[in-house]
Amino acid sequence: MSNIIESMERLVNELSKLPSCGKKTAQRYAYYLVKADNSVVENLQKAITEAKQKIHYCAKCGNFTDKELCDNCSKANPDPIICVVKEPKDVSALEKVLQFNGTYHVLHGVISPLDNKGPNDINLKSLLSRVGEENIKEVIIATNPDVEGEATAMYIANLLKPLGIKVSRIAQGVAMGSELEFADAITLGKAIENRREM
Amino acid sequence: MSNIIESMERLVNELSKLPSCGKKTAQRYAYYLVKADNSVVENLQKAITEAKQKIHYCAKCGNFTDKELCDNCSKANPDPIICVVKEPKDVSALEKVLQFNGTYHVLHGVISPLDNKGPNDINLKSLLSRVGEENIKEVIIATNPDVEGEATAMYIANLLKPLGIKVSRIAQGVAMGSELEFADAITLGKAIENRREM
Numbered sequence: 001m002s003n004i005i006e007s008m009e010r011l012v013n014e015l016s017k018l019p020s021c022g023k024k025t026a027q028r029y030a031y032y033l034v035k036a037d038n039s040v041v042e043n044l045q046k047a048i049t050e051a052k053q054k055i056h057y058c059a060k061c062g063n064f065t066d067k068e069l070c071d072n073c074s075k076a077n078p079d080p081i082i083c084v085v086k087e088p089k090d091v092s093a094l095e096k097v098l099q100f101n102g103t104y105h106v107l108h109g110v111i112s113p114l115d116n117k118g119p120n121d122i123n124l125k126s127l128l129s130r131v132g133e134e135n136i137k138e139v140i141i142a143t144n145p146d147v148e149g150e151a152t153a154m155y156i157a158n159l160l161k162p163l164g165i166k167v168s169r170i171a172q173g174v175a176m177g178s179e180l181e182f183a184d185a186i187t188l189g190k191a192i193e194n195r196r197e198m
Numbered sequence: 199m200s201n202i203i204e205s206m207e208r209l210v211n212e213l214s215k216l217p218s219c220g221k222k223t224a225q226r227y228a229y230y231l232v233k234a235d236n237s238v239v240e241n242l243q244k245a246i247t248e249a250k251q252k253i254h255y256c257a258k259c260g261n262f263t264d265k266e267l268c269d270n271c272s273k274a275n276p277d278p279i280i281c282v283v284k285e286p287k288d289v290s291a292l293e294k295v296l297q298f299n300g301t302y303h304v305l306h307g308v309i310s311p312l313d314n315k316g317p318n319d320i321n322l323k324s325l326l327s328r329v330g331e332e333n334i335k336e337v338i339i340a341t342n343p344d345v346e347g348e349a350t351a352m353y354i355a356n357l358l359k360p361l362g363i364k365v366s367r368i369a370q371g372v373a374m375g376s377e378l379e380f381a382d383a384i385t386l387g388k389a390i391e392n393r394r395e396m
């Protein structure tokens with residue numbers, strides 16, 4: 001006979017809705033929370049509530065922010081470059097490496113006919129108006145190097161290039177530190193195609 | 199310039215206190231929660247609050263329960279066998295495989311001099327009184343097969359054997375489906391030592 005506790009089952013079930021959190025991990029979290037000091041759990045709950053209340057999308061670029069404009073969009077005299085990404089988390093990944101004084105633009109998705117997502121279902125129109133208003137010279141498209149990411153990049157490039165905007169795409173090739181032997185054929189093909197003179 | 203949102207940082211920080219949840223996973227969870235529907239987040243919060251309120255330790259065995267006694271301890275005429283484990287999660291692991299009509303006893307820790315944890319710091323005294331009150335014939339010790347688990351098993355065996363109680367320990371040997379080549383020497387040694395006639 002198994003010891004079933006309804007409220008525990010419910011907690012495990014809710015926790016397993018977290019991204020890539022399986023049932024076993026959710027159970028570990030649930031046991032931890034039930035056993036933890038009340039203060040630990042209260043702090044977590046408070047942090048969730050506060051984040052939900054305070055954080056919304058930047059009116060300009062669509063990234064998360066707790067002000068009207070995010071820190072990137074409110075800086076004085078940014079370079080006229082916009083880096084376009086799929087998700088807010090891509091911004092924080094790029095911020096760590098990208099040495100530039102431009103701004104970002106978060107699409108909150110990509111064009112994906114299979115999922116019934118067209119250009120109007122992502123944060124694209126505001127990119128076009130920004131390009132005009134902010135006198136943008138270059139748009140770097142940093143969507144993921146997968147089918148939907150590529151298609152979205154192509155779509156945006158086709159929109160912007162006729163306007164005389166320079167459109168660039170992040171390089172695709174073999175990952176640093178990896179071994180050629182294990183690179184897939186498409187990646188390797190891209191790495192040859194995009195080779196640079198030394 | 200990086201886009202730092204205080205309430206997001208705080209949420210990531212609180213989430214990364216979950217067991218084996220690194221900063222990157224915590225960030226993924228935080229972004230998911232901020233983006234999720236309010237109802238998803240409310241359900242999660244409610245499940246946490248409810249589990250914290252309703253779940254406590256079984257008065258008899260120390261396992262989690264939402265009643266006074268857990269389901270295992272409230273069954274009629276259990277076999278006079280107690281299976282001793284370190285944590286509540288071990289009970290749910292064993293329940294899946296253990297075909298027995300006995301009860302469990304959760305120590306909530308193991309004897310570990312390095313962490314300053316002696317026999318009085320774990321749920322041991324109540325095991326002794328249970329053994330007397332419930333007329334127990336056998337105690338199966340299912341603590342982890344590590345140094346502290348072994349030491350705790352030895353300690354309990356030394357307490358109970360003089361009372362004429364049969365004390366057994368879960369078998370240690372090579373894991374099913376594993377390859378001998380990769381088993382460590384101690385495990386392999388145990389597997390030979392505890393070999394059974396076929």
